[in-house]
């Protein structure tokens with residue numbers, strides 16, 4: 001599948017991102033950590049870490065020692081989740097500019113979804 005350029009940014013625009021990718025599927029994570037950080041469900045697309053470039057200040061938070069989360073220090077937008085030592089990074093689908101070229105796939109961590117469903 002051919003690669004395309006995607007761009008995105010946080011809410012305030014202090015952080016922008018670009019990537020070249022052939023990814024077509026976004027997922028939504030229902031785990032309790034993503035729920036707390038995003039406010040409900042976090043939608044993301046998994047990309048090769050080397051293919052993603054962030055411009056601007058990115059704050060990082062390691063909630064566990066297995067992964068870190070990135071967000072804008074100004075507006076708080078949740079930008080990525082990355083497992084330590086892996087070549088992939090999960091980028092917030094909602095941060096991407098349309099057309100994203102993505103389609104929402106199967107949910108992950110559905111059994112951990114909020115009890116308000």
Ligand SMILES: [Zn+2]
Nearest residue numbers: 010012072075
């Ligand atoms: Zn921002």
Ligand SMILES: [Zn+2]
Nearest residue numbers: 029030031034
């Ligand atoms: Zn999650």
